[in-house]
Amino acid sequence: MARVNLRAAFMSGLASSVTAQQVFTNRVDEVAAFERSVESLARTLDEAEVSPVMDRAQGRRNVLTLYGVGGIGKSTLSQELERRLLADAAAGGRDDVVTVRVDLAEDGACDIESLLLRLRAGLGQLGSRWQGFDLALASYWARAHPGEALQDFLDASPALRRASRSIGLGDQITQTVQEVDPAGLGGLAGLAHRAALATYRAVRDRVREGRLLADCELFAELVEADADYETLSYFPYLLAWDLDRLPPRGRPARRPTVCVFLDTFEVVNGHADRTVERLVQRCAYLMPNVLFVITGRNRVDWADAGTGSELDFTGPQCWPNLHYRNDTVEPRQHLVGYLSDSDADSYLREALTRDGEPAMPAEVRRRIIEGGQGLPLYLDLSVSHFAALLARGGQPSPADFGGSFTAVATRSIRDLPREERDLVRTAALTDWVGADLLRAGQPGASYGSVARFLRRPFLTRDDACAMPYALHAALRHAIGEADRTLPDGWSERDREEVAARLLGWLGRRIGPSDGRVTIAQVLESGLKLSAAHGVFEDWMARATQRLVDAGQWTDLGAGLAAERTGFAPDRADRAGLAAERTGTPEYQAVRAAIRGVQLRRTGRAAEAVELLGAAAEGVRRGSATAQLLRIHLAHALRNHGDYTEAAEIYRTLVGGEFDTAARYWLCDFDYLNGRFGTALGSLREQRSHGPEDEGERLRLIGHIWRVNARFEEASVVYTEAIELARREDLAAAEAKALANLAQTACWAGDTTAVADAAARARDLLDLVPNPVELVKIRSAEAVAHAVAGDAAAAVAAVGGTRRLADGIGYRGGHNLADVARILIDVLGDDRDGARRTRAELDARTRRSGGNTYWVPIVTSWIEGVPKAAEHDLRVDWVDGPAESLGRWAAVAARG
Structure with a gap:
């Protein structure tokens, strides 16, 4: 309320004695509860025999919850509590009182x-x-x-x-x-x-x-x-x-006081997916020496017995003060009620004054109080309407006030000039706005109209945000309702068209040099618009891919949860009647792509295939969004071991948004199926788009030389890839090339060279984890031990390879383990065991549609080169089957 009423002076437009005052209606009970909570936590910490930070089994008594319907003044109350705490500390000469404020509705x-x-920055004081x-x-x-x-x-x-x-x-x-x-x-x-x-x-x-x-x-x-x-x-x-x-600090010596204010908590609680709430809850539980002041629409259920496994710390033993039966011990949960009639009257008397006296007549105040039933936001809008009537030279009467919240919102809109009515409707479509975004939504609006609108009292401002202005969520919802009764009200089609313009502006805001934080925040805003208004642009698919390419991205789930907005003034909280729209198929597809990447990169490739395969329904074929789904489905299929189906998808993507990636993976498919000449020819013709692409190209060339037993050429190419990665500071690429170098050196039985490359790769994989490369390294160690004659170490390494592969769902890892196992058996003269493992290898590689060249390679060890050359005539050996397989046969002979 304070910010709103400070700006009410702009509504009057009069050089008169009518003055807008900053007013905080003193919620005595809540303020006292906060003060007692600060004192209680300090006492709890002082009296504890063992610090609750160390004793994590102690129940937590560090959360004060203030909850209630939208528009009740929770955010203002939270801000006032923080202001008073800091003011009292300053007055007492204390420099050990710090606060951190986080509005969970902000992007990111x-x-x-x-x-x-942000917590660390606050404590840094x-x-x-x-x-x-x-x-x-x-x-x-x-x-x-x-x-x-x-x-x-x-x-x-x-x-x-x-x-x-x-x-x-x-x-x-x-x-x-x-x-x-x-x-x-x-x-x-x-x-x-x-x-x-x-x-x-x-x-x-x-x-x-x-x-x-x-x-x-x-x-x-x-x-x-x-x-x-x-x-x-x-x-x-x-x-x-x-x-x-x-x-x-101080005299008497006392511990610092730290308060964290978490506002708009409904963004993370009260939804089916409580992932983000679980992370936030951990903050509160693991910081028992900090007071968390939570404001939101919903009561926190952490102390309830039936919360289940959605959250980590639940039940009355974890949060004894948050249990619904506790109504005395602070800090605890408080329902923030509506203002009493006397408090509401005090607010209206002080909000606008003339020569120190209330500008609003008693009859007008009574009418507003009857209509508002104690809702602070209702009072704010009524004050704004009164100031607007004065600005037009009128004398406000009781008949100009009262009615439902929607009626008050309608009057507030009607008070505005036509251009500004469209601007307020535009602002109601999204969380935060700025001058540029408003002009994108209303390109015909003048700069002066936008400037005047941004001074209106119903807008709050946070200069820390790139788009610093916002309407209260309840007002945003009410504007949509009010529009239905206005002669120039917007239809749903009008809203969609403006939302589409806003979405286009957000897409243009992303530049080639923007980092992942900026991209993630803009993408989150765009996806919210898409979900709420059924609009979509393909830049969201491209932005998603940029985040994927960066290897990390902000978790978008919480920010896209359904907004519970609006207000019904009968004190029944009907704020959340508007359910989240399902969004367009494209919107759902982008969300599925994000989730699919998460599943694939955590070893759940089968789930990723199922999710991505079902997400394309209704998405326009050939669009960037359709291609985003397709390429990640292909990647998931590869991880799952289905190379053939993945290759079919990559072929459809040649010439599209992901042409370079598709061509590369098709070369990889040729390599996996023994079409070495075809793959080499394509790789030599390919033009890399950067050092990352060039590193991948070099490595794939190295793979071809390696499986043709041209180990020196492979080592040279892998070394070139390593040097490129080091020069460009690409740790992930360097780790891959080092793992490949180990896979090459192992065939000479050079355990020292393998150990050196493996150690360097593992050091880098500490920095950029990639479990697939760890599987490759372990298999290389198995081969090196086998060729060097250490069968026990080789067998142990084969077992380690299989365990690592199973742990991440990497079926290709078993191919590598099979090859090493066959070599161990051949060198140990167990030909029958080698044949059994070869049969398993043959069946697996045929099912997957890749790595089939390994069967003729191991056959050269078991039965000699002539038999091996006859096994699979489709393999296009670089130097012909006799020479290439002859080199492989020499590996076993050396052992």
Whole structure:
């Protein structure tokens, strides 16, 4: 309410004595509950025999929940509580009271990386040393964001940029890292792959040696764990651990007070998918020395017995104060009610004054109070309407007020000039707007109209956002209802056309140099428009692919949850009657593509195939979105071991959006099926679009030389690929080429060379995890041990290869294990065992439509070159079957 009423002066347009006042209707009970919660948490921490940070079994008493219907003033209450806390601290000379505010409705606010960095920025006001968190973050960042500087990420989001720059967050973290690894300082600032890897290794090695934070339980586990969101969601424990060790300040000495305000919590709770809520809940549970103040529409059910496995920490034993039976002990849950008639009258008396007296007559105030039934947003709009009537020179009467919330919204719209009526309707279509976006939606609107509209009192403003203006969600919904009664109201078709223009502007906003954070935020806004208004543009498919190519992207699920908007003034919360639309088939297809990539990259290729295969219904054939689905379906089929069907899809994509990728994978299919001459010819003609493409091309050429037993040529090409990757700082590509080099050296039985390449590859795979490459490395070690005569080590490595392959659903890994097993049996003179394994290899490769050349290769070991040459005449050996298979036969002879 404070922001709205400060701007009410712009509505009057009069150089008169009527003044708009900033008014906060004092919710005495809620304010007192907050003050008691701060005191109670401090007392709980002081009296605890063992810090709850360390004793994770202790029930948590650090969450205050303020919930109620939309428009009730929860956000304003939250802001006022923060203001009072900081003001009281300043008045008392305290510098150890800090707050963090996160509106979960902001684009990107639900991204766990951004959330944690905002928490860290807030705590940075208490000092620069947060060793546990900063070192773990540096280790995570080096692996999860190869090539992306932390400072670039901090600057990409307006809210995060404001929070981090206020305390120099990047410098603070860099200084912490420098203390452990001075040489790796550039690894965090610039994040070149090799420097980043040095930073990670330095932290990891010191942890393993017990020389770093040995007294921080689970620090080692968090540093060693996979660099993913699941791991990151436990990092709040490290923030709490660091906070717990800050020395008391002041006289008398006391621990710091930290409050985190999470607003619009309905964005993450109350939905079927509670993934993001689970991550946020971990923050609250793992930081028991921080007070979390949650405001939203729904009561938090964390203490309920029937929550099940959707969340980690549930039940009254975890959250004793949040149980519905607790109505006394703070912090707890409070239903934020409507304003009493006397509070509403106080608000109206103070909102507009003339010479220190209420500008609104008592009869008008009574009429507004009767209609609003205590809803603060209703009062705000009525104040705006009163000011508008004054601006037109009229004398407002009781008849001009009252009625339903929709009627009040209708009057507010009717008060506006025609151009601004269209602008407010445009603003109601999306979460946040700015001048450029409004003009994109209403290209005929003048700059002056847009400027005047942005000063209207019903708009809130947050300068941290790139598009800083927003309508209250309840008002956005009411505007749609109000339009039905206005002579110039928009039809659904009108809304769709404007939404389409907004969507087009968002797409044009993405530039070739934009990073993943910007792309993810714009994509999320676009997908929300698409879901709500049935519009779509193919730039969303291209943006999705850019995020996939980057190897990481912001979790879009929470931001796309159904919005529960609107208000019915009869005190029954009918705010969520508008269900989320299913969106266009293209919208659903993009969501499926995002989910399909997640499934495929976590070893669930079969689920990805099923999801992506069913997602194309209704999508226009040949569109960028259709091609996005198709290429990821083909990738999933390859991972699942169905090369033939994948190749059929790649052929349909030649000449389209993903032409380069499709041609490359078709060359790969030729290679897998022994058409080596065809594959080499195509690869030599291909033009690479960058170092990544060139590295892939070189590696595939190396594969062809390797399976033709031309190991020297293969080593030369792989070495070229390694040098290219090092020169371009492409850690993932270098790791792949090193794994391939190990797969080549192993046939000479050179265990030293294999061990060297494998160790270098594994170091890089710590930075950029790729479990498929680990399977290849382990199979190379099996072959090297077999050729060197160490059968026991070779058998163990074959078992390890199969376990790794099974763990990620990589069927091709069993082909590599079979080849190594056959070599072991041949060298051990177990021809029958070798034949049995060959039969399994033959059946598997025929089913998959790839890697069939391995059968004649192993046959050359079992039965000699002539028999091997007759086995599969379709294999196009580079030098002919006799010479190529003769080289392979020599491998077993050397062993």
